[in-house]
Amino acid sequence: MSAPAAPLATERPPFWNDPFWRGLASQILLAAIVAFIVIEATINARDNMHARGIPTDLSFWNMPAGFDINQSFVAYSAVWPYGRAFVVGLLNTLFVAIVGVILATIVGFAVGAARLSKSWLLARLATVYVEVIRNVPLLLQLLFWYNAVLKPLPGPRQSVDIFGFAFVNNRGLFVPEPVARAGFDYVLIALGIGIIGSIIFWYVARRRQMRTGEQWPVMRVSVGLILGLPILVYFLLGRPLEFAVPQLRGFNFVGGIRLSPELVALLLSLILYTASFIAEIVRAGIQSVPRGQTEAALALGLRPGPLRRLVVMPQAMRVIIPPLTNQYLNLTKNSSLAVFIGYPDLVQIFAGTVLNQTGAAVQVIFITMAVYLAISLATSAVMNLYARHTAIRER
Amino acid sequence: MALLAGAFLSVPAYAATVDQVKSRGYLICGSNPGLPGFGLPDDKGNWAGFDIDFCRAVAATIFNDPNKVRFVPLTAKDRFTALQSGEIDVLSRNTTWTQSREVAQGFLFPAVTYYDGQGFMVRKKLGVNSATDLDGASICVQQGTTTELNLADYFRTHNKKYEPVVFATADEAIKAYDSGRCDSFTTDGSQLVSERLKLGTPDDHIILPEVISKEPLGPTVRQGDDQWFNLVRWTAFAMLDAEELGVTQKNADEMAKGTNPEVRRLLGAEGNYGSNLGLTQDWALRIVKNVGNYGEVFDRNLGDGSRLKLKRGLNALYNKGGLQYAPPIR
16 A cells, blocks of 8 residues: 555556447447437438328327227217227227236136146146147137137027026127115225225234234135125115116117127137246246245144245245246237237227328337337336345345 | 338339339239129139229230239228338229328329229118118228228217227128128128128128218329329220220220221320320220220129129219219320
8 A cells, every 4th residue: 555556557558449438439339320220210201201191290199080999998989089099999908908917817826836736637637728728829719719619609689698697699798787876885985994904904913923923814804804894884775786787679788798709709818828828937936946945834834825825935926927027018919919800909999990091100100019118118117016025135 | 010111211202103113014003802803813813803904904004914913912901001101003902082091191093993882781680671770780890991980970970879890801890790790791882792792691691772971992092103193094094985985805906997086096096195104105005905995894893794793883984874984085
């Protein structure tokens, strides 16, 4: 420390040999080339489109769409603008994605666990399911469900009657629609109280177990609060909820909730296909937990239930989450196969009809791609948060 | 994606289409993927149909050979992007001439080759005799068509409900109708007649009497090339003028030697009306000799000489009670 710095350390190479400046220069050059290509392509595209009289702006957004859509979660008819049709398509896509992800996860975890089951038959059945479903192209499965299973169902007048309550025909699945009467609000309030109550109970029980080691029956109390309380209120108030049973009138059923064959086929194929991959991910995740962990837990006297819940699954989840995220993204993106069976998703409505009616191909395709990108990034952000939550914390 | 690439890569200043076609050696024509009577390849891959013959007429007037044309089958949904991006020279695929397609989307409609109107097909056993009875029905329709919009208009005007079931191709739509997914299938009248013949037992289905729209169908070109627009337009007009003047595939050569000045001008015996189109003097003679006049093409593909047996109706010449009227060549 006493000696002044050696001349070697102060003598810097000329800047063109300095790795810092070299790195910086090459990166600036690369960025400039990329920017040039993007700007040039944009200007060129705009000029070409302009020269050919093709619209280059988004002025179509507020113009009346003029076409109808057979499934919408928001008010829509032909007099609404194209922008609204976009929202309808987006919500239809999100609906399939969310329902698909939830159900594919449930089926996938169940089948993944079944593959490791000690029951020979169950494990073999799960294996056959996984191997058959994941090795047949998704589009074929989609067309199979739509053309071979749902379309050949009888017409509305010969519907398959499920206890006079729900009906299945080639126009879809018709189920009763719950209609709330006065007083139903209290049932919902009771449900809210039940949920909050069981969270508080779970929290108190956990603290207590930490302190004393005694366990409270959290599961049973929660079920009682969440289900029992609203049901009690429902009957006390004289059953303020009715079910509108679908009625055959004219060509189709009216009343009730209708799930179109297109929606059912799309959901079925996406769920079954994605679940077969999730099952493999779950199996691999569980098997990645070293046997010693299970043996140690057994030695501590844990029963099989808590063993899985407290020892195996938390460790397996760390392995499961990243590939599981991929499957969620795949399911969302695969939902655009809807165009092949006429389900009105974002691609069918916006990148299909709207593009065609307005001629604004470049804008529409860019918006559609941006939407899928945003959905995918949002999904992986949520999954990354969860992954961080389950990550190993050094103590 | 093809469109995006096309928009980015195509050269801003473009050569005259007719020169491009000539140097390439063949015409590229966007056609219907499969509509009997209008555009359909046979089992040997030879395309035939009313819209196909129009492209053959354009090829004939340029090359004196109706076979120097390549057909690109396009769905209703994809046809406009294919034309916009320059993938095809001309679109001849029962496309409706509308204001927005011409004014806002960069296309031009040189001529109306078929005056049509939208109708509905239903199963006989439904007992429906009029489109006004279709309240609450499920209706199969092809995406990206004026049909989809007219359907919405019709039910809105009549204050009735319906369920649109929209498919990307006509084939999927008619299959869904056939399987019972829909009560009715709707499209242009001529297409209904044609699609009905594809069904298992055509006699089980009827076409309802209502015609709910105007569908002037014809070839489509890109804006920005007036010469090409004129070439396509006058190909159609020459076929009509030939029919009006009684010039047929068989008698064309003889007629050219005749004395009628109108016929002589049409067939290039007098004046040179082809040069400004980038064509030869016998440009129209080439069309009639290779493909036939409008009436011959109609009869062969859609009329009595075909399975469709469509009446001329609105498509008769103006002097026979129809709307087909071509300006004179002079």
